[in-house]
Amino acid sequence: MTVAATVSAPTTEPPRPSAPAPVRDPGGVLPLLRQSGSLAWRGIVKTVNSPEALIDVTLQPVIFLLLFVYVFGGAIAGDTSSYLQFALPGVLVQTVVFASVGTGINLADDRHSRIFDRFRSLPISRAAPLLGAIGADLVRYLISGVIMLAFGAVLGFRFHTGPLGVLAGLAVTLAFSFALCWVFTALAMVVADPRSVQGMSFMVIMPLTFGSNVFVPASTMPGWLRGWAEINPVSRVADTVRGLYVGGPVLAPLLGVLCWAAAIMAVFAPLAVALYRRRA
Amino acid sequence: MDCAIRVEGLVKRFGATMALAGVDFTVRRGGVLGLLGPNGAGKTTAVQILATLLRPDAGRVEVLGLDVVTEPAAVRARIGLTGQYAAVDESLSGRHNMMLVGRLLGLSRAEASARADRLLDSFGLADAAGRRAKTYSGGMRRRLDLAVSLIGRPDVLFLDEPTTGLDPRYRNEVLDQVRVLAAEGVTVLLTTQYLDEAEQLADELVVIDHGRVIGAGTPATLKAEVGGQRLHVRPLRRADLVPIAAVVADQSGGIAPVIDATGEVVVTSADAAMLHRVSARLEADRLPVAELGLRLPSLDDVFLTLTGQPAESPTTTDDSAGTAGAADSLQEDAA
Numbered sequence: 128m129t130v131a132a133t134v135s136a137p138t139t140e141p142p143r144p145s146a147p148a149p150v151r152d153p154g155g156v157l158p159l160l161r162q163s164g165s166l167a168w169r170g171i172v173k174t175v176n177s178p179e180a181l182i183d184v185t186l187q188p189v190i191f192l193l194l195f196v197y198v199f200g201g202a203i204a205g206d207t208s209s210y211l212q213f214a215l216p217g218v219l220v221q222t223v224v225f226a227s228v229g230t231g232i233n234l235a236d237d238r239h240s241r242i243f244d245r246f247r248s249l250p251i252s253r254a255a256p257l258l259g260a261i262g263a264d265l266v267r268y269l270i271s272g273v274i275m276l277a278f279g280a281v282l283g284f285r286f287h288t289g290p291l292g293v294l295a296g297l298a299v300t301l302a303f304s305f306a307l308c309w310v311f312t313a314l315a316m317v318v319a320d321p322r323s324v325q326g327m328s329f330m331v332i333m334p335l336t337f338g339s340n341v342f343v344p345a346s347t348m349p350g351w352l353r354g355w356a357e358i359n360p361v362s363r364v365a366d367t368v369r370g371l372y373v374g375g376p377v378l379a380p381l382l383g384v385l386c387w388a389a390a391i392m393a394v395f396a397p398l399a400v401a402l403y404r405r406r407a
Numbered sequence: 408m409d410c411a412i413r414v415e416g417l418v419k420r421f422g423a424t425m426a427l428a429g430v431d432f433t434v435r436r437g438g439v440l441g442l443l444g445p446n447g448a449g450k451t452t453a454v455q456i457l458a459t460l461l462r463p464d465a466g467r468v469e470v471l472g473l474d475v476v477t478e479p480a481a482v483r484a485r486i487g488l489t490g491q492y493a494a495v496d497e498s499l500s501g502r503h504n505m506m507l508v509g510r511l512l513g514l515s516r517a518e519a520s521a522r523a524d525r526l527l528d529s530f531g532l533a534d535a536a537g538r539r540a541k542t543y544s545g546g547m548r549r550r551l552d553l554a555v556s557l558i559g560r561p562d563v564l565f566l567d568e569p570t571t572g573l574d575p576r577y578r579n580e581v582l583d584q585v586r587v588l589a590a591e592g593v594t595v596l597l598t599t600q601y602l603d604e605a606e607q608l609a610d611e612l613v614v615i616d617h618g619r620v621i622g623a624g625t626p627a628t629l630k631a632e633v634g635g636q637r638l639h640v641r642p643l644r645r646a647d648l649v650p651i652a653a654v655v656a657d658q659s660g661g662i663a664p665v666i667d668a669t670g671e672v673v674v675t676s677a678d679a680a681m682l683h684r685v686s687a688r689l690e691a692d693r694l695p696v697a698e699l700g701l702r703l704p705s706l707d708d709v710f711l712t713l714t715g716q717p718a719e720s721p722t723t724t725d726d727s728a729g730t731a732g733a734a735d736s737l738q739e740d741a742a
Contacts, residue, residue, distance in 0.1 A: 172503055250483035
């Protein structure tokens, strides 16, 4: 601590003996990136400090894959190894999309823990706490995706394309989840209770992942469901990843993914920031 | 300009509830203002508006000459806030909490690190700096919270009930830290329900209730306003409270006695003659007392007089509502 200053009335500046705090302009893209970076660092340190919080992106995908391939695989595709070949790209997408629900739950938790009041009382951009949390979660998504691919390879999945294709498939999946997590971020700004956020998020995520061609071809579904499964963005992401991993069209489904991602972001990212700001 | 905080006609509504109904006060630079009031008086709402977390519905609020509505970012750069609940990240270590906020305030890594070490050291947290805040005791968390809000070297510090829920030892530690800061020239606005805390720290007090200022001044002037010595009687048997209060009422020349939260009969504007009369009557009526005497008003008395209800004490919280009810009904009886 610094030495005591006299309390006699100053004229313009307060009598703090230390150098004045640096001028902190919360505006601008660079400060926003720097602040988001600091907050993303926080999220990553948090994860490192409590690795048990990673179970939903590590163990859960593994269980899902085992369950679907060995319980349902034979019935759906005749034998488990050809089902693995069909399902792995889709299950990868499903896993990472599931992980994006965690973003909303974590943010709702943050609101609960009052750390957000601290952030809101700091001279930082209003978008930084949200961007920072999402930035840290991209690392979680990446971990879950990598685990899924590695475990898939262990079970016998054969990539028909090169490492570039594998990375591209992962990148498309992460990009879509990044867009989708803004939905859950906005939800977390409206619903404070983390458990409610979880419950409501699953009402969004279930029709998205199961009402898609991730687990079974859409052609086996009744007409109304097939209609949904064909426009469902998760089907488009799964198609793109299948194309990139085992061959097939990539460009057409990729365009669909990009349109969906852009549309979701355009609606929910500004909405989430506005909802967060409204509380300030 | 020697006003660090200027609040004029501050109004805030939550739906139909009027949280602040036109509040005015100022805090001079380097001063410590205690904002006192019972639960729900509007203290936290006022602090949240001053700290730019809430927008006022009407009125004008300036912190260091900056308008909190039109220049919130500039205000945020110069204030520190410690709320009722420690706003620290429990899954980060104490040091990481400090670093995070330091970096968000625009400090370089080296500067944030140096300040973090200094503050952790002076708050007695150096040994625990590497541990997750989750493992901290309540007192350590509060001290960390306070340390975090100081890393940006704020000129104005808001402390919203900084000691609520702390046991006495940790309370004193936090209070000591606030004293050090005030001595360094930081302007402090402190809300509290604990009068002794306000009396120890604050050089000016503002008492609010139901969103209005009902008293203001130094602890000494507020006590003077309540006036005179007080006669207090503590019965040996609690069952004698009402008959004893009746005796006191007889001898107090029309001033209604009240029963305070601790189970004492208290009446204002007392003198030695009244003490003797009451003593003689109690003796004659065979009403044994544990304590009987005269004393100068405490801030508790000020609070009781201004708000019509006893201040919450750090030790008795649960049964105070019941006793307050008894005091109310007794006042009605005596009137």
